[in-house]
Amino acid sequence: MTERYNPSKVEMKWQKFWHESDAFHTGRDKERENFYCLEMFPYPSGRIHMGHVRNYVIGDVTAHYKRMKGFNVLHPMGWDAFGMPAENAAIKNGVHPIKWTIENIDYMKTQLKRVGLSYDWNREVTTCTPEYYKWNQWFFIKMLEKDLAYRKSSFVNWCRSCSTVLANEQVIESKCWRCDNEVVQKELPQWFFRITKYAEDLLQGCDTLKGWPDHVVAMQRNWIGKSRGVEMDFGIAGSERKVRIFTTRPDTLFGATFVCLAPLHPLASELTENKGALQRIKDTYGKEDEKIGHFTGQHAVNPMNGEEIPVYIANFVLMEYGTGAIMSVPAHDQRDFEFAKKYDLPIKQVIIPEKEYNRSSDKHSGGSDLTEAYTGDGVMVNSGEYSGKSNRDGMERIADFIETNALGKVVINYKLRDWGISRQRYWGTPIPVIYCDTCGILSVSEENLPVILPDNVNLTGTGSSPLAELAEFTFTTCHKCGKEARRETDTMDTFVDSSWYFIRYCMEKGDHDLKEELNNASSEIRKWMPVNQYIGGVEHAVLHLLYSRFFTRVLRDIGLVDTDEPFTNLLTQGMVCKETWKCSDHDWLLPEEVEGASCSHCGKEVVKGRIEKMSKSKKNVIDPGHLIEKYGADTARLFILFAAPPDKDLEWSDKGVEGAYRFLNRLWNIVHKLSGDPEFAVINEDTYKNRDHVTSIERKTHQTIRKVTWSMDRDFHFNTAIAALMELLNEITASKPQSRNDYVSLKSSIKSMLLLLFPFAPHISEELWIAVGGKGSILSKEWPRWDEELAKEEEIDLVVQINGKVRAKISIPPDKPDDEIKQIALDNEKVKSLTEGKNIFKVIVVKGRLVNIVVK
RNA sequence: GCCGGAGUGGCGGAAUUGGUAGACGCAAGGGACUUAAAAUCCCUCGAAGCACGUCUUCGUGCCGGUUCGAGUCCGGCCUCCGGCACCA
Numbered sequence: 001m002t003e004r005y006n007p008s009k010v011e012m013k014w015q016k017f018w019h020e021s022d023a024f025h026t027g028r029d030k031e032r033e034n035f036y037c038l039e040m041f042p043y044p045s046g047r048i049h050m051g052h053v054r055n056y057v058i059g060d061v062t063a064h065y066k067r068m069k070g071f072n073v074l075h076p077m078g079w080d081a082f083g084m085p086a087e088n089a090a091i092k093n094g095v096h097p098i099k100w101t102i103e104n105i106d107y108m109k110t111q112l113k114r115v116g117l118s119y120d121w122n123r124e125v126t127t128c129t130p131e132y133y134k135w136n137q138w139f140f141i142k143m144l145e146k147d148l149a150y151r152k153s154s155f156v157n158w159c160r161s162c163s164t165v166l167a168n169e170q171v172i173e174s175k176c177w178r179c180d181n182e183v184v185q186k187e188l189p190q191w192f193f194r195i196t197k198y199a200e201d202l203l204q205g206c207d208t209l210k211g212w213p214d215h216v217v218a219m220q221r222n223w224i225g226k227s228r229g230v231e232m233d234f235g236i237a238g239s240e241r242k243v244r245i246f247t248t249r250p251d252t253l254f255g256a257t258f259v260c261l262a263p264l265h266p267l268a269s270e271l272t273e274n275k276g277a278l279q280r281i282k283d284t285y286g287k288e289d290e291k292i293g294h295f296t297g298q299h300a301v302n303p304m305n306g307e308e309i310p311v312y313i314a315n316f317v318l319m320e321y322g323t324g325a326i327m328s329v330p331a332h333d334q335r336d337f338e339f340a341k342k343y344d345l346p347i348k349q350v351i352i353p354e355k356e357y358n359r360s361s362d363k364h365s366g367g368s369d370l371t372e373a374y375t376g377d378g379v380m381v382n383s384g385e386y387s388g389k390s391n392r393d394g395m396e397r398i399a400d401f402i403e404t405n406a407l408g409k410v411v412i413n414y415k416l417r418d419w420g421i422s423r424q425r426y427w428g429t430p431i432p433v434i435y436c437d438t439c440g441i442l443s444v445s446e447e448n449l450p451v452i453l454p455d456n457v458n459l460t461g462t463g464s465s466p467l468a469e470l471a472e473f474t475f476t477t478c479h480k481c482g483k484e485a486r487r488e489t490d491t492m493d494t495f496v497d498s499s500w501y502f503i504r505y506c507m508e509k510g511d512h513d514l515k516e517e518l519n520n521a522s523s524e525i526r527k528w529m530p531v532n533q534y535i536g537g538v539e540h541a542v543l544h545l546l547y548s549r550f551f552t553r554v555l556r557d558i559g560l561v562d563t564d565e566p567f568t569n570l571l572t573q574g575m576v577c578k579e580t581w582k583c584s585d586h587d588w589l590l591p592e593e594v595e596g597a598s599c600s601h602c603g604k605e606v607v608k609g610r611i612e613k614m615s616k617s618k619k620n621v622i623d624p625g626h627l628i629e630k631y632g633a634d635t636a637r638l639f640i641l642f643a644a645p646p647d648k649d650l651e652w653s654d655k656g657v658e659g660a661y662r663f664l665n666r667l668w669n670i671v672h673k674l675s676g677d678p679e680f681a682v683i684n685e686d687t688y689k690n691r692d693h694v695t696s697i698e699r700k701t702h703q704t705i706r707k708v709t710w711s712m713d714r715d716f717h718f719n720t721a722i723a724a725l726m727e728l729l730n731e732i733t734a735s736k737p738q739s740r741n742d743y744v745s746l747k748s749s750i751k752s753m754l755l756l757l758f759p760f761a762p763h764i765s766e767e768l769w770i771a772v773g774g775k776g777s778i779l780s781k782e783w784p785r786w787d788e789e790l791a792k793e794e795e796i797d798l799v800v801q802i803n804g805k806v807r808a809k810i811s812i813p814p815d816k817p818d819d820e821i822k823q824i825a826l827d828n829e830k831v832k833s834l835t836e837g838k839n840i841f842k843v844i845v846v847k848g849r850l851v852n853i854v855v856k
Numbered sequence: 857g858c859c860g861g862a863g864u865g866g867c868g869g870a871a872u873u874g875g876u877a878g879a880c881g882c883a884a885g886g887g888a889c890u891u892a893a894a895a896u897c898c899c900u901c902g903a904a905g906c907a908c909g910u911c912u913u914c915g916u917g918c919c920g921g922u923u924c925g926a927g928u929c930c931g932g933c934c935u936c937c938g939g940c941a942c943c944a
Contacts, residue, residue, distance in 0.1 A: 173940095173941090213860090213861090214860060214861075215859085215860040215861060215938075215939075216860090217860090218859055218860050218861095218939080219859085219860080219938095219939055219940075221859085222858085222859060222860090222939075222940055222941095223939095223940080225940090225943065227943075227944090229944080245944085246943095246944070247944060248943090248944065249944075260944090286942090289942080291942080314942095315942090316942045316944095317942080317944080318942075318943065318944085320943085321943045321944080322943075322944065326944050327944085328944085329944090333944065334857080334942095335942055335944075336944080338942095413943075413944095414943095415940095415943055538938085538939090541939075542939090542940095642868095642869095642880085642881070643868065643869085643881090643882095644868065644869075645869085648862095648869095649937095650868090651867090651868065653867090653868075653882070655881095655882055655883070656868075656881070656882060658882090659881055659882060660881085662881095662896095663881085665896095666896095669896095706872095707872085710872075717870095719868090719869070719870085719880085719881095720869090720870065720871095720879085720880080722880080722881090723869090723870075723879065723880035723881075724879090724880080725880095726879095726880055726881075727879075727880065730880090797876085798876095799875085799876045801875085801876085801924085801925075803924070803925085804875095804923095804924060804925040805925095806876055808910090809876080809910080830910090841924085842924060843924095844875095844924055844925080846875055846925095849875050849876080850875055850876070850925090852875080852924055852925060853924090854924045854925090
């Protein structure tokens with residue numbers, strides 16, 4: 001009796017072998033092309049979840065495939081190890097963040113190894129180590145020198161729950177990205193990175209991101225939010241004061257019926273007497289959908305026509321965008337329209353749709369009959385000399401007029417804001433700055449780096465920077481004047497760490513001096529960058545991916561890399577989801593808490609919830625550890641890859657996992673059954689050459705190699721690649737070898753099958769490779785090639801259509817000339833009877849596909 | 857509202873990028889083996905119709921178009937999902 005498939009035994013054996021032979025050490029063969037395959041590194045939260053497994057398995061298949069295709073592959077892994085959970089765990093359990101973090105890393109590393117992932121651990125990066133964060137500090141200093149880092153006091157997003165500041169990108173629907181609590185505005189001095197300086201570069205770079213998903217590029221473009229318009233001054237009537245407004249619609253200038261100021265605009269408090277009213281508007285600023293305004297009592301003068309229009313303070317006008325003041329054109333802007341209706345302000349239409357424009361009449365509706373703003377294009381009316389022109393044309397002419405008459409200028413605005421990086425927390429990179437009463441703000445000198453994060457800090461979670469409590473850290477001497485000085489006690493946003501970790505992977509572990517890599521044309525960094533394939537969750541579409549693009553540009557400008565973009569190809573994998581169960585009394589339920597259709601606690605009816613992303617709170621998680629224990633890593637990998645294409649959400653199915661397991665079992669059984677067959681066992685390298693004819697299994701094998709290779713090369717269609725392997729196995733299982741020739745092609749077929757399966761299910765492939773007499777590990781083997789001749793069928797079924805409908809099938813050799821095929825089709829009995837008495841108009845032959853006879 | 861993406865069997869999903877729609881898997885039904893069950897193996901499996909076939913008709917969200925031929929291309933809708941959202 002043959003041995004049963006025992007995944008854990010097989011997997012332990014090969015994982016040990018790979019580990020001991022340092023099998024995934026990054027290749028250095030100069031003859032070979034380099035391929036950098038990267039997955040987003042995890043936060044060491046404690047244990048891996050199914051989302052990690054999916055992410056890393058997709059990367060692992062890619063890495064294996066590229067290795068077999070003959071590339072030197074860089075496939076590293078590391079830890080995004082600074083961050084709040086470690087600090088929170090410390091406050092809660094009294095464990096030091098470093099201990100908590102290191103223990104988690106150790107455990108998760110074991111888990112990753114159990115999945116059989118082919119990482120080069122010689123390049124492991126851990127961001128909370130001084131060897132790593134030293135370079136965060138060095139980059140900070142370089143950015144300070146280049147005026148890319150600066151300090152200013154401003155209103156910032158403050159999360160009360162996390163007791164820290166958040167960057168704009170980290171506020172999702174006015175909630176904290178991490179803890180989902182409400183974010184408030186607070187005024188604090190902060191360090192910023194001047195990402196806005198790269199706004200245009202980042203935007204233009206979007207055009208080059210051909211290997212990124214459309215929606216991610218679109219999100220980046222939206223976030224940068226470029227718009228072109230004019231800035232111009234409106235005078236305040238009876239005063240020397242002016243108010244500068246920004247508009248993208250100078251063509252509507254003649255329709256402006258009032259001006260609005262943001263409540264925080266400097267003129268707002270100057271112009272209004274009623275401070276109470278102003279405060280009410282401030283209070284609702286950015287919070288309420290309802291538009292609230294207050295008339296200042298002052299009027300502004302429209303420079304185009306000299307009209308005096310009222311000046312309001314309005315809660316919907318943003319101080320951070322444009323000039324903090326707008327001209328309001330209620331007829332052509334929906335927000336202004338709503339505001340005008342509410343405060344009974346005039347609505348003056350100056351653009352009407354082409355269709356409604358009557359050239360012979362001067363009578364045009366004033367706008368009082370509008371039910372909503374008209375924001376489309378059209379013909380200008382009531383606009384002085386511009387009346388009768390198209391608004392597109394008018395827009396350019398008015399902009400020119402404003403510039404030539406020095407009323408204002410054409411400007412470009414971006415929604416992108418500078419990146420605030422100060423965090424009032426402990427577990428992060430100290431910002432390398434000192435404050436000296438004599439010398440001012442100074443960066444720590446390079447030779448004093450790193451500024452070590454002290455470990456004897458008292459973590460209370462009360463809100464101020466923990467480092468500020470520590471006198472020995474805070475007080476230092478100024479390296480310039482020698483007097484007493486204070487250190488900056490905020491730490492850096494952890495997104496700084498992840499903005500360049502992919503560059504650190506280009507070198508093996510060790511305390512490398514990145515300064516030596518500056519302008520070094522043959523540096524390892526230049527050799528590997530940019531990343532050929534990056535894989536990770538879509539939740540970083542603007543956060544991490546935008547910061548990394550920014551950092552790469554900064555590092556390009558200081559001479560560390562020579563690429564603009566860090567990631568050539570990006571795959572955003574879908575979520576791993578599972579069905580949920582809900583009881584009206586007991587909320588979310590585990591599957592084992594559901595008995596039939598009722599709750600096991602109270603007997604009440606259970607409602608099947610939506611299919612949701614796996615999460616502890618919704619009680620629909622599958623633990624990768626348990627899964628692997630039960631079925632093995634190969635089954636887990638295969639199922640995850642087979643169940644859905646990588647970029648789509650994957651719905652977990654226990655039955656589907658069993659299907660994948662059955663497939664591996666069938667493969668195991670057939671290989672062992674055959675190896676026990678003396679006729680099969682005797683086949684060796686020499687007998688391969690002595691085949692006398694091509695068998696159908698051989699043809700199928702070459703077709704499979706072709707299909708799998710295509711699937712791999714075209715958009716990661718791993719699911720169809722696996723389907724092709726299943727088809728091949730079905731054929732192998734069904735085959736009944738009778739001659740020596742049959743055995744030869746069967747054995748060669750199985751060997752090809754194992755090579756093709758290897759990236760997906762590496763352990764079982766290695767094991768069965770040995771069982772069929774393969775030499776050495778599959779790791780040293782090349783990806784199989786197909787022979788187009790051998791993939792060709794002897795006879796193919798050709799469809800015969802009449803007027804596009806399938807009417808018959810004919811069996812012919814694939815390379816028969818078109819005119820012969822045409823004749824065979826026309827001679828077909830069925831075709832004859834159907835075309836009887838009709839006029840054959842045209843016959844189309846599509847090679848290898850069909851014949852279409854067009855009759856009338 | 858704006859920007860992206862997607863609609864195909866009971867389900868997850870295929871379709872060589874304009875050429876036989878439904879590969880592969882799951883579920884379901886039937887059968888074999890077994891004292892029995894599990895496991896395994898074999899058959900059926902989009903809908904309707906009848907003459908039960910190597911049959912006919914319909915069928916890829918809806919309406920129209922291009923084409924010998926459309927799930928695929930074009931125009932117009934509908935629905936769902938994701939992102940941003942008072943950005944003037």
